[in-house]
Amino acid sequence: MNIPFSPPFIDQSVVDQVLDTLNNNWITTGPKVKALEQEVKVITGTDEVICVNSWTSGAILMLKWFGVKAGDEVIVPAYTYSATALAVLHCGAIPVMVDVLDDFSIDPEKVKAAITTKTKAIIAVDIAGWPCDYNALKQVISDPHIQKKFKCNSEKQSKLNRILLISDAAHSIGSIYLNKPAAQHCDVTIFSFHAVKNITTAEGGAVCLNLPVQFDHEAEYTYLKMYTLNGQNKDALSKSKGAGWRYDILFQGLKINMPDICAAVGLAQIRKYNSDLLPKRKAIAKKYFESFQEEEWFISPPLISTQRESCYHLFPLRVKGLSEEQRDQVIDDLAALGVATNVHFIPMPMLTLFKDMGYKIEDYPMAYQNYACEISLPIYPQLTQSEIDFIINSVVSCVQIQLDKNLKAIDTNVVELKQMAVAS
Structure with missing residues (x-):
């Protein structure tokens, strides 16, 4: 077998959309991007x-839009990809890291304790597609003392008048929280359309606005579109139409727009996402869960509850009783069998940049605990039943080899202790 971790979904509809873009002779921001935004x-x-052209760009955009600057603080979980904190640093602000819960999501109580007069925003991370407890977070920021x-x-801060x-x-x-798309429960939701995501544009992302009534969403959309084009009041498509060159x-914007050639890939995928791509991911996750649940070492990832449902972006398997080093060995053994896996994520305080800034993994015990025994398994629509x-079968075999080593080590220790007792 040769099973990659997360190849992009490319079928004839994707090819057709890309060819349509090329045949129309317009490949930068234009009608395909607008169509994807509508979808x-x-x-x-x-x-x-x-x-936009990436999740990171979208996060920088919205932090700058809100006026986050040097000296401000933004609360982020310690357990996430580095881009969450890097976006804060790019605005000159300070990422304040807090620990997570057993389900990978940011701990609302830790968030509450971390808020100061410098706090401008909270970035909550939906690890593996599992939504955070957004009602709990909203209760925190609406607390009168906070x-x-x-x-x-x-x-913008004066208009919102809160974090x-x-x-x-x-x-x-595609994730669900309280029977609605999870994106409806935040002021701002930012998606990634990177190559390994459920929907991809090769590189790209999308910013969703769900702001309170005092904001004019249409006006904010117009302003933010200009912001993605260097603060320019006319995009390339408009300028190309004859006399409309001026x-x-x-204002000082960014250059972070998504081109049509990328949007075409995502446009084809999103139109079959709920009907085809997402159900296939869910079916694979269900098969994994049913197969592993009888194993004593299996720690189930959060997938579905009465309040939340994942979009099954990852299947973050955790193995009870494995050390970080043994987890790494399982990954190597699976690779030798032809199964590519991954880890999501190395907690940020373990990375050189953040260690050098003074963050310590010892301050985030749950983040480390989740990380040390986590293995992300392949989960994508193209997987066959035999794969x-x-x-x-490969996971069960490779995990058992490591757990058997633990049992042998215990047996050896018991024998040695008995021998010491007899000798004394």
Whole structure:
């Protein structure tokens, strides 16, 4: 077997959309991007959607939009990909890391304890597609004592008059919270359309706005679209139409727009996401769960509850009783059998950049505990039943080898202790 970890889903509909873009002779931001934004609006039920060239760009965009600057603080989980904190650093602000819960999501109580008068935003991360407890987070930021701490330093901050709640939904397009798309439960939700995501544009992302009524969503959309094009009041498509060449730069923006050639890939995928791609992911997750649940070492990932449902971006298997080193050996053994796996994620305090900034993994015990025994298994629509069965059998075999080593070590220790007792 040769089973890759997460190849992109490319079928004839994707090829057709890309060819259509090429044949139309317009490959940068244009009608395909607009169509993808509309499709994301439909699937999320949010008020406006702005496509960008990456999740990271989208996060920087929205933090800058809110006026986050040097000296400000943004609360993030310690257990996430580095981009969550890097976006904060790119704005000159300080990422304040807090620990997570057993289900990988940010701990609302730790968030509450970390809030200061410098806190401007919270970025909650939906690991593996599992939504955070957004009602609990909203209760935190709406607490009168917390609201009194909030200091407004920009026009947008004054309009919101509280901490901004952002969902890092890089993993979670299609996830459900309280019977609605999870994106409806935050002020801002940011998706990633990177090559390994449930929906991909090769590189890209989307910002979804779900702001309170005091915000004019249409006006914010117009402003943010300009922001993605250097603060320019006219995009390339508009400029290309004859006499419409003249433009102006209204403010210092960014250059982070998504091109049509990328949007075409995502456009084809999103139109069959709920009907085809997402159900196939769910079926694979169900098969994994049913196959592993009889194993004593199996720690089930959060998949579905009365309040939440994952979009099955990952199957983050955790193995009870494995050390970090043994987990790594299982991954190597699976690779030797032809099964590519991954780990999501190395907690940020373990990375050189953040260690050098003073963050210590010892301060985030649950983040380390989740990480040390986690193995992300392949889960994507193209997997065949024989491949799924091979993955399951391989995992059980490789894990058992490591657990057997633990038993042998225990037996050896018992014998040695008995010998010491007899000798004494």
